[in-house]
Amino acid sequence: MPSSTSKHAPVIVITGTPGTGKTTHAQLLVEESPVPLKHINVGEWVKEQELYEEYDEDWQSYTVDEDKLLDALEPIASAGGVILDWHTSDIFPERWVDLVVVLRCDHTQLWERLEKRGYPSKKIQENNEAEIMEVVLDEARSSYAPEIVVDLKSESTEDLESNVARIVQWIEAWRKDHRTAEQ
Ligand code: DAT
Numbered sequence: 001m002p003s004s005t006s007k008h009a010p011v012i013v014i015t016g017t018p019g020t021g022k023t024t025h026a027q028l029l030v031e032e033s034p035v036p037l038k039h040i041n042v043g044e045w046v047k048e049q050e051l052y053e054e055y056d057e058d059w060q061s062y063t064v065d066e067d068k069l070l071d072a073l074e075p076i077a078s079a080g081g082v083i084l085d086w087h088t089s090d091i092f093p094e095r096w097v098d099l100v101v102v103l104r105c106d107h108t109q110l111w112e113r114l115e116k117r118g119y120p121s122k123k124i125q126e127n128n129e130a131e132i133m134e135v136v137l138d139e140a141r142s143s144y145a146p147e148i149v150v151d152l153k154s155e156s157t158e159d160l161e162s163n164v165a166r167i168v169q170w171i172e173a174w175r176k177d178h179r180t181a182e183q
Helices: 022-032 042-048 066-079 107-116 121-132 135-143 157-182
Strands: 011-015 038-041 052-056 061-064 082-085 099-104 149-153
Touching: 011 022, 011 135, 022 038, 022 082, 022 099, 022 157, 038 042, 038 066, 042 061, 066 082, 099 135, 099 157, 107 121, 121 135, 135 149, 149 157
Parallel strands: 011 082, 011 099, 038 082, 099 149
Antiparallel strands: 052 061
């Protein structure tokens, strides 16, 4: 069942452990999507809009003010046509979300990507363990209906291209369903 009949474009969450390719996928999807999509890199957005409580020196990351974040995102998500790119997904209300894409990556490759990014080793290790333990996937599966959660491998350019092509197909189907629903 469509989550809303008034939206002209869906809300797509792209999630995954840091380094799995969320931003890379979101950027290509913006280019290839048949409907206009706005890409929100939630981590960057939190910094820009100052939606955080404090900076944690130890983990070199911000503690997000979740209430402020949800208030700021509500009108954007309700309007539709947005990709929410974040390493966690359970904070977003189910009514906002039409599709959840969970990206997966081999842990050795992930380690290399995060090393290149200059993450401290404690943070690389924590993320690597989270990927092995499927933390992000479990979280998505326990927060959303199984039919809207899809996990995709993101280890090569071919994966990237075929994943984005698959999401584009899904958007076409979503549009068709919604046109039917509006008639
Ligand atoms: P995230 O947004 O999940 O933190 P990213 O999009 O910034 O990840 O990607 C991290 C790095 O890995 C970046 O150098 C691009 C590379 N990468 C991501 N997905 C890839 C893929 N499917 N094939 C090859 N490289 C990829």
